[in-house]
Amino acid sequence: MAINKGREMIETILALFIILIACVELCDAATVVDVYRLIQYDLSGVPFGSRFSRLNHHASYSYPLLSSTDLSRSVLIIPLRELNITFLRECITQKRAFGGILLLLPQEFSSESKDDSKEDGQMYGNDRMRSILAELEQLLIHANLPYPVYFAFEDEKIDAILTDVKRKDAVGQSPTATTGGYKLVAAVPEPKKIASAAITNIQGWLPGLRTDGDANQLPTIAIVASYDTFGAAPALSVGSDSNGSGVVALLEIARLFSRLYSNPKTRGRYNLLFGLTSGGPYNYNGTMKWLRSLDQRVRESIDYAVCLNSVGSWNDELWIHVSKPPENAYIKQVFESFSSVAEELGVKVSLKHKKINISNPRKILSYPILRIHVEFGYPVTPPERIHVAWEHEQFSRVRVTALTLSGLSVAPGLLESTGGLLDSRKFVDQKAIHRSVKLVAESLGVILYSNPDMLPNIELIADSI
Numbered sequence: 001m002a003i004n005k006g007r008e009m010i011e012t013i014l015a016l017f018i019i020l021i022a023c024v025e026l027c028d029a030a031t032v033v034d035v036y037r038l039i040q041y042d043l044s045g046v047p048f049g050s051r052f053s054r055l056n057h058h059a060s061y062s063y064p065l066l067s068s069t070d071l072s073r074s075v076l077i078i079p080l081r082e083l084n085i086t087f088l089r090e091c092i093t094q095k096r097a098f099g100g101i102l103l104l105l106p107q108e109f110s111s112e113s114k115d116d117s118k119e120d121g122q123m124y125g126n127d128r129m130r131s132i133l134a135e136l137e138q139l140l141i142h143a144n145l146p147y148p149v150y151f152a153f154e155d156e157k158i159d160a161i162l163t164d165v166k167r168k169d170a171v172g173q174s175p176t177a178t179t180g181g182y183k184l185v186a187a188v189p190e191p192k193k194i195a196s197a198a199i200t201n202i203q204g205w206l207p208g209l210r211t212d213g214d215a216n217q218l219p220t221i222a223i224v225a226s227y228d229t230f231g232a233a234p235a236l237s238v239g240s241d242s243n244g245s246g247v248v249a250l251l252e253i254a255r256l257f258s259r260l261y262s263n264p265k266t267r268g269r270y271n272l273l274f275g276l277t278s279g280g281p282y283n284y285n286g287t288m289k290w291l292r293s294l295d296q297r298v299r300e301s302i303d304y305a306v307c308l309n310s311v312g313s314w315n316d317e318l319w320i321h322v323s324k325p326p327e328n329a330y331i332k333q334v335f336e337s338f339s340s341v342a343e344e345l346g347v348k349v350s351l352k353h354k355k356i357n358i359s360n361p362r363k364i365l366s367y368p369i370l371r372i373h374v375e376f377g378y379p380v381t382p383p384e385r386i387h388v389a390w391e392h393e394q395f396s397r398v399r400v401t402a403l404t405l406s407g408l409s410v411a412p413g414l415l416e417s418t419g420g421l422l423d424s425r426k427f428v429d430q431k432a433i434h435r436s437v438k439l440v441a442e443s444l445g446v447i448l449y450s451n452p453d454m455l456p457n458i459e460l461i462a463d464s465i
Helices: 061-067 085-092 127-141 157-172 240-261 286-293 296-301 328-347 392-395 428-446 452-464
Strands: 017-026 028-037 041-044 046-050 056-062 073-078 102-103 150-153 182-186 202-206 218-224 269-278 302-309 319-323 348-353 402-406
Touching: 028 157, 046 127, 056 102, 056 157, 073 085, 073 157, 085 127, 202 240, 218 286, 218 428, 240 269, 240 302, 240 428, 240 452, 269 286, 286 392, 296 302, 302 328, 302 392, 302 428, 319 328, 328 348, 328 402, 328 428, 392 402, 392 452, 428 452
Parallel strands: 056 073, 073 102, 102 150, 218 269, 218 302, 302 402, 319 348
Antiparallel strands: 017 028, 017 182, 028 150, 041 046, 056 182, 202 269, 319 402
């Protein structure tokens, strides 16, 4: 995880905590449950998420009666299946006081679920729950909450406790030390601010083959993928599709071409530059840092860069997103190559052009300054700051032609599609990644081995995948 120094600071990598649910009725019993705390972070000095972590309040399920119930000393347990997102948003906007919130997620959203009854890539959970979870995550990461918020996954222990809490709330029996009930306790230390988050970029290089007497520098093709994630609960933000799928595809493509380039007879007349970049959710700051750190001669030798993003959950169409006009010679060459291979694979590749402003690159070096019109609610992004939606846009700002190949047809908004709660391994289709690798590798092969005598190398690529 990487953020611009001193400005956009993820204040802690909040992973797994333990919450103790204690029954204080006739006997003392305790159940330990794994929970995941809501992220806390700053954007240009403005706090978001929740600064609070300690819990020591009774559990309540007065959710349908919130308007007439004082829950300032209660932890509200809300299953995602029963969540009214509109009502929760109103509570946040109206500054309703809670002792804390525990959000229960269905097991199918857990990356550790033992349920293997469904085929790889099949969508778990119904569309409504997925939509609600996506909206919930955006609500929480763009709010500043004055109480702790935790996530947990449903199981038999949690379900039994919730059933009992519902029963007592239904008859108006408020949980106290004398009347009994459940107390939720999370005795954890206060998180410490990360003083300086490091940006780590990784690169690899495959030199092309020069012909005898050729003194000119060989052109370079860059294949790039960003690997960082951002989500409401950092420990659950594994980013299997955004952008784990892009990373896997890049590594497999690098493996294939390293085999070809290890033999001078099958080495292409392009250098291949591979880059794994940090800071993707944060305006691709790691990509900009990497580009600036490259030797100027290497950067100027790049004909174009192919950025891989979210290529693990598409059906029959991928999108090529570009900033330069489609008439650009390199863009045209790549699109024609990809389209030709896609047709052979029985899939479709579409081109989408989005013009960007590169006149003042300094505007995008720090994360957009966010101002809040109300203390709790959605922030507003001022128009003078630029949101970098795609990784290739950073290449465009240093005058390098680039494109992004993605299963997403529309540019994601601020902190959207960054590997959050929904983006687990279960929602990634291994076959989609395989097709993405095949498409990119064979398309590059057409360009690298345009000489008819080298065409067998393209078949070698296809057979190696």
